[in-house]
Amino acid sequence: MKKKAWRNGLFSPENIKTAAFLFYSVIFLFNAFGFYPRINAGAPLHILLFTLAGLALYFISAAGSAKNESRFFYITLLVCLIAANITGGPASPFKYSLLALVLYSAAAGKTRRAAGAALFFVAGMASEIRNFSGYEAGLLPASFVTAVVMRFTGGKNKSSTPAETAAHESGKGVEDFKESAYSLLDNLMNAYLSLLKPVSILLFLKPPSGGAKYSIMAAASRHKELIDNDYELDSSDGIIGAALKKNDFFMLDTGAVKMPYYKKSPEIKSAAVFPVVMNSLLGFIVADFDTGTEENNREQLKESLQKLAEEVLNMLELLDISKKAVINEQRVSRLYEINEKLNLLEGKSRMLEVFFNELRAFDIVSGYYAGYDPGNGSFCVSEVFNYPGNAKGAVFSADDDEIVRYLIRESGAAVIENTQEKNIRLNLNLRGAGSFLIALLKSGNTTHGFIKLDKAGGAKFTDFEVKTIKMIFSRLVMLMENAELYERIKRQATEDGLTGIYNHLTFQEMLGTAIDKNDRRLCGPVSLALMDIDFFKKFNDEFGHQEGDNVLKRVALMLTDFTAKYENTFAARYGGEEFVFVMEGY
Incomplete structure (x- = not known):
């Protein structure tokens, strides 16, 4: 009973909190209006104060509960303000301990507390605010903004587990x-x-x-x-x-x-x-x-x-x-976000590049796409993600690879585990290869190619991952068909149907662009070479138009090789047997 009466009397928790608040307010006002003693602090005292401030920061971070951390933080802030004012105010090096507390709060995501601490810092030295240099006056807001930016962008470069990714993407994870x-x-x-x-x-x-x-x-x-x-x-x-x-x-x-x-x-x-x-x-x-x-x-x-x-x-x-249900739900949502991103892209290469990059959120560490050549029934690697550069151009066929033979026969997908223990040619000497998912991309009777996705080390694909990724694959096939159609129409509009180099209309547009760049001093002189094939009509009459077409293709191929060797050049078919070659900066 005595204990209860004591707690409800003068020394109740509420009265103690009120007294503490009034005490802190009085101390703060003493600082704000300059009612404090001054001492000449040398280097040893400043070193001691900075050491104590560092220890205080450590105890704040190790406080455990949010309530204790907040309590320790504000006590430390007030003590540091008193020490800074006593040892010289704006002239004291110890004022940077207050800056450290602002940075600590902002970097820890407590932006309101950091803003409050920054105002506390300035208000606590209000009587001598004029003694701050321009550099010091700008340092506080600049440091606060930097810490906030670090807080909201620093975590994106970390490698996350699927559970962490899911929890990060949802308010309730x-x-x-x-x-x-x-x-x-x-x-x-x-x-x-x-x-x-x-x-x-x-x-x-x-x-x-x-x-x-x-x-x-x-x-x-x-x-x-x-x-x-x-x-x-x-x-x-x-x-x-x-x-x-x-x-x-x-x-x-x-x-x-x-x-x-x-x-x-x-x-x-x-x-x-x-x-x-x-x-x-x-x-x-x-x-x-x-x-x-x-x-x-x-x-x-x-x-x-x-x-x-x-x-x-x-x-x-x-x-x-x-937990798995939440992760699965959030992963499905994430995969649909990938689908929306792919919808906005033009071109198969760019689409596959974004697709591979987005799949990193699901522990996919590498992969590649191999396009199908119906002429010889083989697959050639054309797009790679975290594979050696020489992986491009690798060719696989059902005749020399059992896994590819299975894909074509079953028109489906397969998961291969413990690949580091097996000599699998599809890995293309990839180091640290673990399990991989390989799936045939097919629409009706048309085969587009296959995609291979890798996980590192002992990581494995779950049934859920296989089902959802296959679902995205089916959507990817449709988008790739649209991209191929778009590229084909674009080629027909810009390229000569026989030779494959630019047509007359595209030549006029690109020449106008080059001259405009020269007028604005964005490139050197623009040179143009016009050429034709001598006695081409006589050649056609003697050997036939089919052989004449072959001659036009050979000339176009020579010009294409030249543009590959020299930057800022392009070739076009002007008309008939006439060709043009444009050079920027030559």
């Missing part, structure tokens, strides 16, 4: 399920605390990253403040490790042994350990009692802990299913 799971586990442990009446009951699980140590995932206790939630237990250490080797329910007298997961151990006389197993050991449950082993009903306790372990497994399985 995998982290939400983790929080829900922790809350449910805590409620479950509290229920069993009431049922079994132990001092504490704790759930240890291996972290998702694996390893030999187990972390406290949930705990309920009569002395919760004494539990070290950061403690990690090695299964080979101590009496808990010895109990785990039994791989079954085990009850032990702890005697004078201190349980290592308490900061300060309460009175514990016995402990029960029960493993949590799903195919392998995932973790274990520990129940500590302040009574001896002979006073506990072992069979009843075993049955209760077994039920608790089953409920934990059911909860973890439900979490895993829910």
Whole structure:
């Protein structure tokens, strides 16, 4: 009763908070209006102050809860402001500790706090604001903006797992399920605390990253403040490790042994350990009692802990299913976003380039496209993603490759795993090759080619990934057909049908562009060569028009070879047997 009266009286938490706020406000006003002593601070004192400020930043980042972090931050900000003003105000080097706090908040994503700290910094030295140099006055807003930009752009270059990608793309993702799971586990442990009446009951699980140590995932206790939630237990250490080797329910007298997961151990006389197993050991449950082993009903306790372990497994399985459902849903959404991007592109090469780049979000590390040549029934690699440069031009056929033969026969897709252990020619000597998905791109009776997508190391394609990527492939085939049709129409509009070089209309447009560039001094002189074939009519009359067409093609091929050797040149058919050659900067 006395304790309750004390808490509701003069020293209630609300009154303490109000007093603290008034105290901080008074101190701040003293700083803002210059009511503070001044000392001549040398280098040793500044070094000491910067060291203390660095330690304060460390403790802010390690504070744990958001409430503690915020509290430590504002206390540190006020102390740094006082120290900066006492040691010289705007002339003090220690003012940069305040700048460091602004940068820390902005880079951590707490932009409102950073903006507040920046205003706090300026207002706290308001009486001497005129003593800031122009450089210093611009440094604060520039640093704040830089930190905010770093915060919102720095994460894009990191390699993310699919779960992280999904969580990043949605306001409600995998982290939400983790929080829900922790809350449910805590409620479950509290229920069993009431049922079994132990001092504490704790759930240890291996972290998702694996390893030999187990972390406290949930705990309920009569002395919760004494539990070290950061403690990690090695299964080979101590009496808990010895109990785990039994791989079954085990009850032990702890005697004078201190349980290592308490900061300060309460009175514990016995402990029960029960493993949590799903195919392998995932973790274990520990129940500590302040009574001896002979006073506990072992069979009843075993049955209760077994039920608790089953409920934990059911909860973890439900979490895993829910997490996968969210990831799958978000991946489908992501794949449709890719589809929308591809719709906006012109040209097959550009489309495939974007397609491969977008698939990196799904752990695809490399791949290529091989177009089909119906003339000889072979596939030639034309577009590559993270493959060696010499991979372009590689040719495969059903006659010399079993996987290609399967693709043509089944008109489908295949997933090949553990490829690093096999000599597969389709890998084209790619280093670190893991599993790959290969699919034939076909529309009706028309075969366009195949696409190969690789995952690194031991990563594998899930059934969901295969189904969704195949769905995008079917859409990609349609877009590629449209792109090929567009390119064919574009070629007909700009190229000469017989020789394949530019036609007369395109020549006039490109020559006008070159002359305009020269007029604006964007290139050197523009030269034009006009040529024709002597006695071409006589050749046609003597050998026939078919041979005459071959001569025109040979001349066009020579001009094309010349344009390949010299930059900023192009050739066109002017008409009949006449050709033009344009050179920029020659």
